[in-house]
Amino acid sequence: MNSKQSHRSEETKKAILSAAGKLFASKGYDTVSMREIAKQANCSHTTIYLYFKDKETLLHQLSMPSLTHLKQKMQAIVQLDAKMPEDKLKEISNQFIHFCLNNKNLYTIFINVKSTRIDEQKPKLEINQLRLEIFSIMKNVLGECLSLPNNDQLLAYSRIFFYNLYGILSTYSYQHEPTEELLERLIPTFELSLEILISGFKSNLKLSEEKQ
Amino acid sequence: MNSKQSHRSEETKKAILSAAGKLFASKGYDTVSMREIAKQANCSHTTIYLYFKDKETLLHQLSMPSLTHLKQKMQAIVQLDAKMPEDKLKEISNQFIHFCLNNKNLYTIFINVKSTRIDEQKPKLEINQLRLEIFSIMKNVLGECLSLPNNDQLLAYSRIFFYNLYGILSTYSYQHEPTEELLERLIPTFELSLEILISGFKSNLKLSEEKQ
Amino acid sequence: MNSKQSHRSEETKKAILSAAGKLFASKGYDTVSMREIAKQANCSHTTIYLYFKDKETLLHQLSMPSLTHLKQKMQAIVQLDAKMPEDKLKEISNQFIHFCLNNKNLYTIFINVKSTRIDEQKPKLEINQLRLEIFSIMKNVLGECLSLPNNDQLLAYSRIFFYNLYGILSTYSYQHEPTEELLERLIPTFELSLEILISGFKSNLKLSEEKQ
Amino acid sequence: MNSKQSHRSEETKKAILSAAGKLFASKGYDTVSMREIAKQANCSHTTIYLYFKDKETLLHQLSMPSLTHLKQKMQAIVQLDAKMPEDKLKEISNQFIHFCLNNKNLYTIFINVKSTRIDEQKPKLEINQLRLEIFSIMKNVLGECLSLPNNDQLLAYSRIFFYNLYGILSTYSYQHEPTEELLERLIPTFELSLEILISGFKSNLKLSEEKQ
DNA sequence: GATGAATGAGTATTCATTCAT
């Protein structure tokens, strides 16, 4: 008796999340309207408010699980002792790129720290927390690669590392090409960029050691 | 007489472009309304439609001259024989970053190739042309730096070079911090990233030469 | 068994009434939503419709008992033989003011005879009945004060007496000040107004007697 | 050429004001929607925003002229030297009642001091100013009637005087009876109430003088 | 060449209410 209803409810919620996910991803958070989402989810736009307090809340409920998932994947890779640091770095970066291209909407959230209003910023904080953690994971692996402790230099290097990733993403995430094809096309350049950065870091490191 | 009228008309058009330019730059394309532009340009909002079919068209017509200006500046730098290639690269990159942060709206156009509807894609093509030229300038200077001819390897390197720039831009262009402050904060990391990339390119180059 | 069920049902109904009463009183009829009432009453919002056709009906069913209570209180005061008529009048007026400020919503109902749609005006009639009874009680006490029989002159006087009360209420019932504070501030003026009215009535009475 | 357009514009503005006036008066500010007003005014709801920044602004632009008019009428009456103070008081009170019953919407504004948000309270302040001036006019005339200087006692008396007026208004302003009929019915009671209040004030004044 | 008037489509959100269970 109850189960039928609650099943339906869950279906609706999923439909909404999936619709919102697709739309946000393809058109961007701001451009998508609640009515549009509702139409795509085959329900009334008021129904959305039954499940999500807000457009923003909807976006965040949409983001958190997949970001968490990404983080876990990354951590798993990091913990594989058999792997070389550079391979780990390559792989987690790959995961990151994959993820972002598959979740174009989230990627924007992920990068935009912007406009954090003071009041009721709880959900934003959670996301921010995740961002920092993911950033931290990559920074640590980069540290391993370069045998660098967690200092300012490592911080500067990982920022540059991230710029590279973001640059790739922001260049390609608006393309309408199917993600998998896109990735295939991207990967060689992307791997090359990793190698170049790492050797760049290494020479810069040597240089700065010599100076001291 | 005709000339007087057409002169006035030119003036109005310029006023609109200038107003739109300022507003788009400071507040972003989406946030600015046609009425706002009209007010700033000291004309009626309907007048805008006399000169520009669309808000979008206005944006595109607006982008062209300023991108052209940027291109010219870059070319001028390139032609200074006195300068070392690496310094040229640093300076034109600096120009580019400056320009993009000062024209946040254009930056998005510049990067987004997106959503090309079939009809009336002419202006988009023009912009694309400029993009390619600017990209080409940087590629050439990078070629000079690395003593590389215009081959696939240089292409790959310059893509990576661009990713770095885009990454910086996409990370910071949504921040509401005043541009000048932002730049001051950014420049050290930015210059560091250039050095790292260049030495990265160089080692990678050596490596690939050794392989052959 | 039936009794157990109907008992529970009674309880729910009471809970709803009590919740609605509190909320209407503190926030006003329009501002309170059915869901809010349901939450406060610990039931689903649909349950409310089991007992009350309408939000409006709920309000009316809610008004009756508390108005009845007010009436009973007033009657009790009237029947205290020890008290002087003027003191009785003062006290019942006080009760009335208290009640109305504490039930801002009911106060509006109480005063508004308005918009009587033809269908289903029964509850409104009941309220009207009560209004008249309360009005009648005050009129009678006023009659005692002035030693006037129940004639047209007394009717006119009591209308004026009521205007004074309504005037106070309509002036202050929209203020957001906490009721008790408000009352404290109001009472001196209110008591003064009673004295003035009564002596006004008395002189007017003398005057009209002289004329005859 | 211009005149035809500007004529049309003025017509539209008038239509909106008139529609809003009627609707606010009959149903109350909160209950009336912008779309409703637009329909009544035979224009699109967006057109309203061409002429009035806000629903609130619309209300205020609607109120100011008629309140100002009321004030002027009152002042004119006050300045008639031939009239006895009591007659002046009677007449300006009459004007006030007339006005309020004819502008049921404004009357509510006039009485409700409520919810003055800090930001952009300019229009409210103007109204408040007028309220105080009108109140002040009546207070002064009352002072003349009672030969009282402008002291606390006069203040208390005029408050009571106002309660009486408000009481009448709040009792009858929701009735759907046509205003003129209503007034005819009301006037005798209203005049009686004035007489009673004045003689009440006088005896109370004597009483308080004796005490000293 | 230029503009004021006007509008339809759109925004997020809230609410009282109904329906199926």
Added chain:
DNA sequence: TATGAATGAATACTCATTCAT
């Protein structure tokens, strides 16, 4: 008896655009 799911209508307000002049 009771309830979760669902919805249509409504809210104030904004915007790019068009039409008549």
